[in-house]
Amino acid sequence: MEIEVPEHPITTWKEFFIHMGTIVLGVLIAISFEQTVEWMHHRHQRHQLVEDMHDEAEENIRIIEEDTRLLHQELATLRSVADRLNSARVNKGYISIDLANELNPQSQVENMTSPSRGTWAVARNAGLVPLLKHEQARIYTRLDFEAEQELKAEDEATLRYNDLGAILDTHQATGGSRYQLRFSVADRDLASQKLHSYMMAQSVVLTRLGFWKGASEAVVHGVKTEEEMMPYLAEAVKKAAP
Numbered sequence: 001m002e003i004e005v006p007e008h009p010i011t012t013w014k015e016f017f018i019h020m021g022t023i024v025l026g027v028l029i030a031i032s033f034e035q036t037v038e039w040m041h042h043r044h045q046r047h048q049l050v051e052d053m054h055d056e057a058e059e060n061i062r063i064i065e066e067d068t069r070l071l072h073q074e075l076a077t078l079r080s081v082a083d084r085l086n087s088a089r090v091n092k093g094y095i096s097i098d099l100a101n102e103l104n105p106q107s108q109v110e111n112m113t114s115p116s117r118g119t120w121a122v123a124r125n126a127g128l129v130p131l132l133k134h135e136q137a138r139i140y141t142r143l144d145f146e147a148e149q150e151l152k153a154e155d156e157a158t159l160r161y162n163d164l165g166a167i168l169d170t171h172q173a174t175g176g177s178r179y180q181l182r183f184s185v186a187d188r189d190l191a192s193q194k195l196h197s198y199m200m201a202q203s204v205v206l207t208r209l210g211f212w213k214g215a216s217e218a219v220v221h222g223v224k225t226e227e228e229m230m231p232y233l234a235e236a237v238k239k240a241a242p
Contacts, residue, residue, distance in 0.1 A: 046131040052119045053140055057216035060115035064213040067112045068240050071206050075242050077102050078199050085192050095188050099168075100179040115212065117147040138226045143215040146233075150208035157201035164194040203242045210240030 081102045088095040120140055123129055129137055171187060173180040183191060214236030218229040 160198040210237035
Protein backbone atom coordinates (compact mmCIF):
# COMPACT_ATOMS: atom_id res chain seq x y z
CA MET A 1 0.00 0.00 0.00
CA GLU A 2 1.26 3.45 -0.93
CA ILE A 3 0.83 6.31 1.56
CA GLU A 4 0.58 9.69 -0.11
CA VAL A 5 2.31 12.77 1.22
CA PRO A 6 -0.18 15.61 1.93
CA GLU A 7 -0.31 18.30 -0.75
CA HIS A 8 -0.02 21.11 1.80
CA PRO A 9 2.08 21.28 4.95
CA ILE A 10 0.23 20.21 8.12
CA THR A 11 0.08 23.23 10.40
CA THR A 12 -2.47 22.22 13.07
CA TRP A 13 -3.18 19.23 15.30
CA LYS A 14 -6.57 18.90 13.68
CA GLU A 15 -5.03 18.51 10.23
CA PHE A 16 -2.50 16.05 11.67
CA PHE A 17 -5.16 13.80 13.22
CA ILE A 18 -7.31 13.97 10.09
CA HIS A 19 -4.34 12.93 7.99
CA MET A 20 -3.34 10.12 10.38
CA GLY A 21 -6.96 8.94 10.60
CA THR A 22 -7.13 8.78 6.83
CA ILE A 23 -3.93 6.72 6.73
CA VAL A 24 -5.14 4.31 9.44
CA LEU A 25 -8.52 3.92 7.76
CA GLY A 26 -6.84 3.19 4.43
CA VAL A 27 -4.57 0.59 6.02
CA LEU A 28 -7.53 -1.10 7.74
CA ILE A 29 -9.50 -1.19 4.50
CA ALA A 30 -6.52 -2.68 2.65
CA ILE A 31 -6.00 -5.35 5.33
CA SER A 32 -9.70 -6.17 5.40
CA PHE A 33 -9.80 -6.49 1.61
CA GLU A 34 -6.74 -8.73 1.58
CA GLN A 35 -8.21 -10.97 4.28
CA THR A 36 -11.52 -11.15 2.42
CA VAL A 37 -9.77 -12.19 -0.78
CA GLU A 38 -7.74 -14.81 1.12
CA TRP A 39 -10.89 -16.13 2.85
CA MET A 40 -12.70 -16.42 -0.47
CA HIS A 41 -9.70 -18.20 -2.01
CA HIS A 42 -9.53 -20.69 0.88
CA ARG A 43 -13.26 -21.22 0.69
CA HIS A 44 -12.97 -22.04 -3.00
CA GLN A 45 -10.05 -24.42 -2.32
CA ARG A 46 -12.01 -26.17 0.43
CA HIS A 47 -15.10 -26.51 -1.76
CA GLN A 48 -12.99 -27.87 -4.64
CA LEU A 49 -11.27 -30.40 -2.38
CA VAL A 50 -14.59 -31.69 -1.02
CA GLU A 51 -15.94 -31.97 -4.57
CA ASP A 52 -12.81 -33.78 -5.80
CA MET A 53 -12.91 -36.23 -2.88
CA HIS A 54 -16.57 -36.95 -3.61
CA ASP A 55 -15.92 -37.53 -7.32
CA GLU A 56 -12.91 -39.77 -6.68
CA ALA A 57 -14.85 -41.84 -4.13
CA GLU A 58 -17.74 -42.22 -6.56
CA GLU A 59 -15.44 -43.47 -9.32
CA ASN A 60 -13.62 -45.78 -6.91
CA ILE A 61 -16.89 -47.45 -5.92
CA ARG A 62 -17.42 -48.46 -9.54
CA ILE A 63 -13.84 -49.74 -9.85
CA ILE A 64 -13.98 -51.66 -6.56
CA GLU A 65 -17.25 -53.35 -7.51
CA GLU A 66 -15.68 -54.64 -10.73
CA ASP A 67 -12.47 -55.71 -8.95
CA THR A 68 -14.56 -57.53 -6.35
CA ARG A 69 -16.42 -59.41 -9.07
CA LEU A 70 -13.14 -60.46 -10.71
CA LEU A 71 -11.65 -61.58 -7.40
CA HIS A 72 -14.68 -63.74 -6.64
CA GLN A 73 -14.22 -65.37 -10.05
CA GLU A 74 -10.53 -65.95 -9.38
CA LEU A 75 -11.16 -67.49 -5.97
CA ALA A 76 -13.73 -69.85 -7.47
CA THR A 77 -11.14 -70.89 -10.07
CA LEU A 78 -8.45 -71.38 -7.44
CA ARG A 79 -10.76 -73.56 -5.35
CA SER A 80 -11.26 -75.72 -8.42
CA VAL A 81 -7.48 -75.94 -8.90
CA ALA A 82 -7.03 -76.91 -5.24
CA ASP A 83 -9.62 -79.68 -5.59
CA ARG A 84 -7.94 -81.02 -8.72
CA LEU A 85 -4.49 -80.98 -7.12
CA ASN A 86 -5.64 -82.76 -3.99
CA SER A 87 -7.67 -85.40 -5.84
CA ALA A 88 -5.19 -86.10 -8.67
CA ARG A 89 -4.21 -89.74 -9.18
CA VAL A 90 -0.73 -90.81 -8.19
CA ASN A 91 1.08 -92.87 -10.83
CA LYS A 92 4.43 -94.38 -9.87
CA GLY A 93 4.91 -91.75 -7.17
CA TYR A 94 4.08 -88.77 -9.40
CA ILE A 95 1.07 -86.64 -10.27
CA SER A 96 0.56 -85.18 -13.74
CA ILE A 97 -1.97 -82.41 -14.19
CA ASP A 98 -2.78 -79.76 -16.82
CA LEU A 99 -3.98 -76.45 -15.33
CA ALA A 100 -3.83 -74.39 -18.53
CA ASN A 101 -7.57 -73.69 -18.47
CA GLU A 102 -7.44 -72.37 -14.91
CA LEU A 103 -4.05 -70.70 -14.56
CA ASN A 104 -3.77 -68.95 -17.91
CA PRO A 105 -1.84 -65.68 -18.34
CA GLN A 106 -5.05 -63.69 -18.83
CA SER A 107 -6.29 -64.45 -15.32
CA GLN A 108 -8.98 -62.33 -13.71
CA VAL A 109 -6.64 -60.35 -11.46
CA GLU A 110 -4.68 -59.09 -14.46
CA ASN A 111 -7.85 -57.33 -15.62
CA MET A 112 -8.26 -55.48 -12.34
CA THR A 113 -7.92 -51.70 -12.12
CA SER A 114 -6.47 -49.98 -9.07
CA PRO A 115 -8.73 -47.40 -7.43
CA SER A 116 -7.25 -43.94 -6.91
CA ARG A 117 -6.16 -42.24 -3.70
CA GLY A 118 -4.33 -39.32 -5.29
CA THR A 119 -6.67 -36.48 -4.30
CA TRP A 120 -5.98 -36.69 -0.58
CA ALA A 121 -2.23 -37.07 -1.13
CA VAL A 122 -2.19 -33.92 -3.28
CA ALA A 123 -4.24 -32.06 -0.66
CA ARG A 124 -1.79 -33.02 2.09
CA ASN A 125 1.24 -32.02 0.05
CA ALA A 126 -0.39 -28.69 -0.87
CA GLY A 127 -1.19 -27.91 2.78
CA LEU A 128 -4.96 -27.85 2.19
CA VAL A 129 -5.97 -30.17 5.05
CA PRO A 130 -6.11 -27.35 7.68
CA LEU A 131 -8.82 -25.67 5.56
CA LEU A 132 -11.22 -28.51 6.43
CA LYS A 133 -13.27 -28.90 9.57
CA HIS A 134 -11.74 -31.36 12.02
CA GLU A 135 -14.37 -34.07 11.53
CA GLN A 136 -14.22 -33.77 7.76
CA ALA A 137 -10.46 -34.21 7.83
CA ARG A 138 -10.91 -37.30 10.03
CA ILE A 139 -13.34 -38.80 7.51
CA TYR A 140 -10.90 -38.35 4.64
CA THR A 141 -8.02 -39.64 6.76
CA ARG A 142 -10.02 -42.80 7.51
CA LEU A 143 -10.82 -43.20 3.82
CA ASP A 144 -7.12 -42.95 2.97
CA PHE A 145 -6.26 -45.42 5.75
CA GLU A 146 -8.62 -48.01 4.27
CA ALA A 147 -7.08 -47.43 0.84
CA GLU A 148 -3.58 -47.92 2.24
CA GLN A 149 -4.56 -51.17 3.98
CA GLU A 150 -6.01 -52.53 0.74
CA LEU A 151 -2.82 -51.73 -1.15
CA LYS A 152 -0.76 -53.49 1.53
CA ALA A 153 -3.02 -56.53 1.17
CA GLU A 154 -2.42 -56.46 -2.60
CA ASP A 155 1.34 -56.39 -2.04
CA GLU A 156 1.10 -59.42 0.25
CA ALA A 157 -1.05 -61.28 -2.29
CA THR A 158 1.54 -60.54 -4.98
CA LEU A 159 4.26 -62.12 -2.82
CA ARG A 160 2.11 -65.22 -2.29
CA TYR A 161 1.37 -65.37 -6.04
CA ASN A 162 5.09 -65.24 -6.81
CA ASP A 163 5.71 -68.08 -4.33
CA LEU A 164 3.08 -70.17 -6.09
CA GLY A 165 4.48 -69.29 -9.52
CA ALA A 166 7.96 -70.38 -8.47
CA ILE A 167 6.64 -73.83 -7.55
CA LEU A 168 4.74 -74.18 -10.82
CA ASP A 169 7.69 -73.04 -12.91
CA THR A 170 9.98 -75.71 -11.43
CA HIS A 171 7.53 -78.54 -12.03
CA GLN A 172 6.68 -78.22 -15.69
CA ALA A 173 6.26 -81.52 -17.48
CA THR A 174 9.03 -82.20 -20.00
CA GLY A 175 8.02 -80.73 -23.36
CA GLY A 176 4.79 -79.35 -21.93
CA SER A 177 3.43 -75.86 -21.48
CA ARG A 178 3.91 -73.86 -18.30
CA TYR A 179 0.73 -75.29 -16.79
CA GLN A 180 1.30 -78.95 -17.72
CA LEU A 181 2.78 -80.00 -14.40
CA ARG A 182 4.37 -83.07 -12.85
CA PHE A 183 4.76 -83.35 -9.07
CA SER A 184 5.96 -85.83 -6.54
CA VAL A 185 3.41 -86.28 -3.78
CA ALA A 186 5.49 -84.14 -1.41
CA ASP A 187 5.85 -81.37 -3.99
CA ARG A 188 2.14 -81.55 -4.78
CA ASP A 189 1.42 -81.00 -1.10
CA LEU A 190 3.82 -78.04 -1.06
CA ALA A 191 2.12 -76.56 -4.13
CA SER A 192 -1.24 -77.00 -2.42
CA GLN A 193 0.07 -75.12 0.61
CA LYS A 194 1.33 -72.26 -1.56
CA LEU A 195 -1.98 -72.17 -3.40
CA HIS A 196 -3.91 -72.05 -0.13
CA SER A 197 -1.67 -69.23 1.10
CA TYR A 198 -2.35 -67.25 -2.08
CA MET A 199 -6.09 -67.85 -1.78
CA MET A 200 -6.08 -66.60 1.80
CA ALA A 201 -4.15 -63.49 0.74
CA GLN A 202 -6.69 -62.80 -2.01
CA SER A 203 -9.50 -63.22 0.52
CA VAL A 204 -7.87 -60.51 2.61
CA VAL A 205 -7.73 -58.28 -0.48
CA LEU A 206 -11.47 -58.82 -0.92
CA THR A 207 -12.11 -57.79 2.67
CA ARG A 208 -9.91 -54.71 2.39
CA LEU A 209 -11.66 -53.74 -0.86
CA GLY A 210 -14.90 -53.95 1.09
CA PHE A 211 -13.59 -51.54 3.71
CA TRP A 212 -12.39 -49.14 1.00
CA LYS A 213 -15.72 -49.30 -0.78
CA GLY A 214 -17.64 -48.71 2.45
CA ALA A 215 -15.52 -45.67 3.30
CA SER A 216 -16.01 -44.34 -0.23
CA GLU A 217 -19.78 -44.80 0.02
CA ALA A 218 -19.77 -42.90 3.31
CA VAL A 219 -17.98 -39.98 1.65
CA VAL A 220 -20.36 -39.98 -1.31
CA HIS A 221 -23.36 -39.95 1.05
CA GLY A 222 -21.88 -37.01 2.95
CA VAL A 223 -21.47 -38.40 6.46
CA LYS A 224 -20.58 -35.78 9.06
CA THR A 225 -18.42 -37.80 11.46
CA GLU A 226 -16.05 -40.75 11.34
CA GLU A 227 -18.45 -42.71 13.55
CA GLU A 228 -21.16 -42.36 10.89
CA MET A 229 -18.86 -44.22 8.48
CA MET A 230 -18.98 -47.46 10.47
CA PRO A 231 -22.31 -48.85 9.15
CA TYR A 232 -21.12 -48.29 5.57
CA LEU A 233 -17.89 -50.18 6.26
CA ALA A 234 -19.67 -53.09 7.95
CA GLU A 235 -22.24 -53.48 5.17
CA ALA A 236 -19.67 -53.29 2.36
CA VAL A 237 -17.39 -55.86 4.01
CA LYS A 238 -20.35 -58.19 4.50
CA LYS A 239 -21.22 -57.97 0.80
CA ALA A 240 -17.60 -58.49 -0.29
CA ALA A 241 -17.06 -61.61 1.82
CA PRO A 242 -15.62 -64.54 -0.19
